[in-house]
Amino acid sequence: MPETLLYIDIDENDPVHRRKLAGMRRYAAGRGWRATGVDILQSTPQDVLAMLERDRPAGCAVEASTHPDSFPPSLFGSVPVVYFVADVSQYPTSPRFATDDAAVARAAFSELSSGLPASYAAVGLRLVGWSRRRVAAFAELCAAAGRPCEVFPGKEGESRTEYEERLASELPAWLSALPRHTAVFAANDAVARAVADAARAAGIGIPRQLTLLGVDDCAPPGRSSPEISSVRFDHERIGYLAAKMIGDDVAAKNARGIKVVEDAASLAAKKESIATRPPFTYGPLFTVRRNSTRGRGRHEPAIAEALEIIRREACEGLTAEALAARFPFSRRLFDLRFREAIGHSAYDEILSVRMEMAYALLARPEVPVGVIADMCGFASPIALHRYFSRRNGCSMTEWRRRNGGALPQSQQR
Numbered sequence: 001m002p003e004t005l006l007y008i009d010i011d012e013n014d015p016v017h018r019r020k021l022a023g024m025r026r027y028a029a030g031r032g033w034r035a036t037g038v039d040i041l042q043s044t045p046q047d048v049l050a051m052l053e054r055d056r057p058a059g060c061a062v063e064a065s066t067h068p069d070s071f072p073p074s075l076f077g078s079v080p081v082v083y084f085v086a087d088v089s090q091y092p093t094s095p096r097f098a099t100d101d102a103a104v105a106r107a108a109f110s111e112l113s114s115g116l117p118a119s120y121a122a123v124g125l126r127l128v129g130w131s132r133r134r135v136a137a138f139a140e141l142c143a144a145a146g147r148p149c150e151v152f153p154g155k156e157g158e159s160r161t162e163y164e165e166r167l168a169s170e171l172p173a174w175l176s177a178l179p180r181h182t183a184v185f186a187a188n189d190a191v192a193r194a195v196a197d198a199a200r201a202a203g204i205g206i207p208r209q210l211t212l213l214g215v216d217d218c219a220p221p222g223r224s225s226p227e228i229s230s231v232r233f234d235h236e237r238i239g240y241l242a243a244k245m246i247g248d249d250v251a252a253k254n255a256r257g258i259k260v261v262e263d264a265a266s267l268a269a270k271k272e273s274i275a276t277r278p279p280f281t282y283g284p285l286f287t288v289r290r291n292s293t294r295g296r297g298r299h300e301p302a303i304a305e306a307l308e309i310i311r312r313e314a315c316e317g318l319t320a321e322a323l324a325a326r327f328p329f330s331r332r333l334f335d336l337r338f339r340e341a342i343g344h345s346a347y348d349e350i351l352s353v354r355m356e357m358a359y360a361l362l363a364r365p366e367v368p369v370g371v372i373a374d375m376c377g378f379a380s381p382i383a384l385h386r387y388f389s390r391r392n393g394c395s396m397t398e399w400r401r402r403n404g405g406a407l408p409q410s411q412q413r
Contacts, residue, residue, distance in 0.1 A: 002032055002034050003028075003031070003057070003058040003250075004033065004034055004035070004036065004055050004056075004057040004058060005024055005027075005028050005034070005035040005036070005057060005058055005059055005060070005061070005243055006035075006037075006038055006051065006055070006060045006061070007020065007024055007035065007036070007037045007060075007061045007063070007239075008038045008048060008060055008062045008063065009038065009040050009043040009062060009063040009064075009067065009071070010038060010039060010063060011040045011063075012037065012039060014218075015216070015218040016216055016218065016233075016235050017037070017063065019235035020084065020235050020238060020239035020242070021035065021037045021239060022236050022239060023236040023237055023238060023239025023240035023241070024061060024239045024240065024243040026236070026240055027240045027243035027244050027247065028243060031247060033058065033247075040063075043067070043070075043071075044070075045071065048071060048075060048076075049075065052077070052079060057079060058079075058246060058247070058250050059080035059082070059243075059246030059247075059249065060079060060081045060246075061081075061082045061083075061242045061243065061246070062081060062082070062083050062084065063084050064083045064084060064085045064086070064091065064096075065085060065130075068086070068087075068090060072091070073091060073093065073094050080245075080246045080249040081094060081095075082094070082095045082096065082242045082245050082246060083095070083097070084096070084097050084238075084242070085097070085098050085279070086128070086130050087129045088281065093277060094277065095242075095245055095277060095280070096279045096280065097238055097242060097279065097281075097282065098280070098281050100281045100282060100283040100284075101130050101133035101134045102133070102137045103283030103284060104134050104215055104231055104284055105137035105138040105140075105141055105185075106137075106141065107231045107283075107284045107287055108134075108138055108185045108215070108287075109141040109142070109145075111213055111229065111231070111287045111289070111293060112183035112185060112211060112213055113145070114342055114344065115293060115341075115342075116340070117182060117211060118179050118180065118181040118182060119149075119150070119181070119182045119183070120142045120147055120148070120149040120150070120182065120184075120185070121151070121182050121183070121184045122138050122139060122149055122151050122152070122184070122185045122186075122187075123151075123184065123185070123191055123194075123195055124151075124186070124187035124191060125164070125188075125191065126154040126160075126163050127154075127163060128160070128187075130187075131187040131188070131191075134185075134187045134215070135151055135185070135187055138185050150178060150182075152167065152171065167194065168198075171194065171195065171198035172198045172199075172201045172202035173202070174198075175198055175202055175204055175210065176202045176204065178210070180209055181209065181210075181211075182211075183210075183212075183213070183293075184210055184211065184212045184213070185213055186212065186214045186215070187215060188214060188215045188216050188218075189216045189217070189218040189228065190214075192213070192214030192215075192228050192230070192292075193214075193228065195212055196212060196228060206291075206292050207291060207292055207293060207294045211292060211293045212226075212229070212292040212293070213228075213229050213230065213287075213292065213293055214228050214229070214231070215231045216230060216233065217230040217233075217288050218230070226290070226291040226292045227290035227292065228290060228292045229287065229288060229289050229291075230287070230290075231287050232284060232286060232287070232288050233282065233284050233285055236363070238282060241280070285359070286352075286356055286359075289307070291304075294307065294341075300337065300341055302327055302337070303337060303338055303341040303342065306323060306326075306334075306346065307349070309323060309326070310323065310346070310349050310353055311353060314350045314353035314357075314377055315353065315354055315357050315376050315377040316377055317377045317379075318350060318377065319350075320335075320346045323346055323350075324346070334346075350377075351387070354376045354377050354378065355376075355387075355391070357375065357376045358372055358376045358384065358388070358396070361375060362396060362399060362400050365400070369396050369400070372384065372396065373385075384396075
């Protein structure tokens with residue numbers, strides 16, 4: 001029987017969880033192992049103990065943000081365990097992965113500020129740690145730029161359920177009170193969808209009156225109106241790295257010929273005595289731009305059309321000159337209107353789309369590095385290699401080697 005990796009507390013309806021499990025499965029396939037998810041509704045501590053006894057897995061990855069205190073290291077005995085945590089203070093003696101929420105805020109501010117908004121606002125889940133950190137960091141960036149940021153308020157002593165009920169009932173009126181052309185940062189895509197629904201209920205147009213950005217890129221394209229721009233993580237890579245961490249632990253024990261003979265109490269005491277480990281924090285990969293951030297100048301029909309052309313044709317060799325030639329005004333005027341609406345040039349936007357494709361191809365080890373330039377629309381492999389090296393400080397081959405065939409941690413578009 002092949003070795004098994006368990007991903008505990010997975011929610012099969014959550015795209016983030018599915019991406020992590022896909023990464024674990026990619027690693028497991030390379031070792032002749034298998035990886036399986038344990039559904040959130042079945043993940044009681046007693047269920048986990050039964051599975052550990054029955055399956056004797058090589059290791060476990062645990063989604064600790066769902067039930068923060070339910071699955072301590074002592075529960076797993078000698079089985080290696082890695083945590084996905086909502087707060088870096090969780091399980092400080094264990095290997096764990098956490099999002100860099102300050103980096104999320106920076107990516108969000110960069111995207112929203114390029115639309116030249118009149119003001120900023122932020123909506124989060126008030127009693128959730130990662131959400132509070134993202135919103136606070138975003139507000140600080142606004143303040144540093146000399147711009148205020150309205151934050152949907154909480155009330156002293158209210159529970160998370162009470163806050164979420166009030167969010168649903170009061171959000172339309174709160175959005176209506178914001179200035180026209182406000183850029184709204186939502187702490188994740190679920191909150192962004194709630195903002196979009198509230199705006200629709202209040203008769204507020206997105207992106208003409210408000211622009212909106214979420215986090216996680218969980219909304220399937222074409223399923224919502226407007227389609228919501230989102231800051232995306234490479235959760236598939238994080239799942240791969242978590243599985244690799246477990247695999248390295250198993251390999252090290254096998255190399256030393258270790259046979260675990262301690263009882264559960266001794267193992268628990270040993271784990272508690274380990275010094276605090278620094279967490280593995282990871283930032284966003286890039287921002288997926290959709291209709292909800294095409295506000296201010298971005299609702300101009302010609303610029304909206306230009307953005308759609310770039311999304312479709314950037315990897316087919318589209319140039320900024322050829323793009324401008326499709327519109328009934330001079331190249332200079334096109335460049336000025338595009339930069340005013342988007343915050344950077346059409347050439348930069350084309351490069352962003354091409355690089356997004358390049359990173360996606362680097363995540364597929366079966367794709368030779370030598371063909372990526374042609375698949376992304378670069379004039380030659382040399383042109384891509386030079387640009388990639390300037391941007392990342394190393395070659396594409398080195399990036400692929402460092403990242404296990406996956407994407408870099410935090411490349412902003």
